Amino acid sequence: MRKNYGPIYVGPVAFWLCAFLSVPLLITLSYSFLEKGLYGGVEPHLSLAAYRSLFNTAVLKVLLNTIIIAVLSTAMMVALALPTAYYIARSPVKNLLLMLIIIPFWTNFLIRIYAWIAILGSNGLINSFLMGAGLTDSPVQFLYNRGAIILVIVYTTIPFAIFPLYSTIEKFDFSLIEAAMDLGASKTVALWKIMIPNIRSGITTAVLFTFIPTFGNFAVPKLVGGTSSWMLGNLIERELNITRNWPLASSMSVVLTSVTMLAVLFFMRSQNKKESSR
């Protein structure tokens, strides 16, 4: 008789997801409905105070800023990753080029962010050059604004867009492009009308893989963003570690997770609709 090994196979993963995803999420969710303790922690009294204090302009401004940064970065990453992935997929030395994309990943995440500070800072590479060339007298402020955050996020996250796009483009049948050109399309039109619709799954993955980490990012805005360009992650960190208002931090986390999930669901549904309209 055949034994059913199913539970044994999924056991470790089920345990992992329960212990490190579901339970923490439930804890976060329940904390958001409790009263804050005097020195951090929570008091076991139900309260909507945390959610009420979300509705103030400062928090909403940060939420809006987070959405803007996440949407702009995602759009830029996909726009840049598409031609890159196309070039790599068509190149005779694709493995080498893929390695070149991966290699920077071997450097610590924080070090890669600090490298940008060294480039963009007041005494950084660009400012030294500009002042040396006499183009400007005082250093230009490149850091501590939204632009710097987007630049660094794009730099650190773009491989997550390149890889899924690469793998779908690589599988794409380029004789279809030749056929489209044979039927009267220019190369650009052929790529746009024939390749893009057929690599939709790769585009979906690229958007999700870049939007989700960007929306919850807090290290990049903390290091290269100013207080005016804070993202939700920074607020959560402050509430958790400095102000020690754990219910508020939890409610923000709930909002962050919900917005991400809603955005993902919305996006996937619109893509599925296009898919099923085939």
Added chain:
Amino acid sequence: MRRAGEGFHQQRVDTVKSSQVTVENVSKSFGDFFALQNASLTIANGGFYSLLGPSGCGKTTLLRIIGGFETPSQGDVCFDGVSILSLPPNKRHVNTIFQNYALFPHLTVFENVAFPLRLKKTAAAGIKKAVQENLELVRMETESKKYPRQLSGGQKQRVAIARALINQPRVLLLDEPLSALDAKLRQHMLLELDAIHDKVGITFIYVTHDQAEALSVSDQVCVLNKGEIQQIGSPAEIYESPANEFVARFIGETNYLHGTVAALTDEEHALFESPDYGSFSIYLDKKVQPGSKVALTVRPEKIRIAPQKPDKLPPDVNVLHGTVEDMIYTGFQTKYFIRVSQNKEPLIVFRQHVQYFMDEKPITWKDKVCLWWNSKDSFMVEVSK
């Protein structure tokens, strides 16, 4: 009964523009490799022309040069006497049927066929009419809402044809269009292609490695090998009098009898001498010098076989004697391997079973047999050194 699509295409034949295609001394090299050397050919306006050869012979390269997907290293390609080499593919009035159909997977059958017209921003009503007519031509009008993945191989092929014809090309290029279909369907689609060619009346250039396909539908066949044209001719010319050993071997099965032309007996006949087959009088299908070494070639179906030499043989036949070494029965015929000479390959002979049970005793293994053929059915090919 009036067939669907007939009206449109009869009308179309009057107005349709088709082109004569001339290829002049075209060569194409990729680095050191010559894909095509000095190819010259003329394809008649409205003809069904096949480029036939083994893989790597240059036939696809030539097709891609005509289509505009490759630029020749030298030479010229003209449509109706006007060079088209400087034109991009979409300005040549040429369309291609690709080996893998190349239908767009994200579009319906209708949208696939409409694609060229949508590019040209044709009005919706015009698109609908033209697509409808072209789908009727290939009898796919009922499948217009399906996606390519829901179609069979033959149906995909039809849609590809409808799509390639919607721009009203003057020349249609077909790049091994049937190679992805199974044998029965291939036969059927071949007839269909022939019918479509008759209806639309434009020049078809058909690339294939399958000699049966090329022989059955073409007006003219160009046999290529290693980038060089071996022979151009009608299917019968190619089969019955191959220009050289390559063509003879590539098209159908055949026997070679190596020997020497000992002497010319008259205008049309010569004495053939061979240590393996003896000497006999042969028909001269081309001029040869006495003393030259030749291979006399006889197709297996041209050779008659009998247990004994018949009392009365028609004049002008060549006769050989041998032993049945092996035989393969395939229903409609038997393929015999007859050992004539100990030093050479056995001769292959086909015997059609038009009256299998009327034979007193079927010829079988180890039987001594007599072979003969009309000397006009053999031909000489130069012996490649």
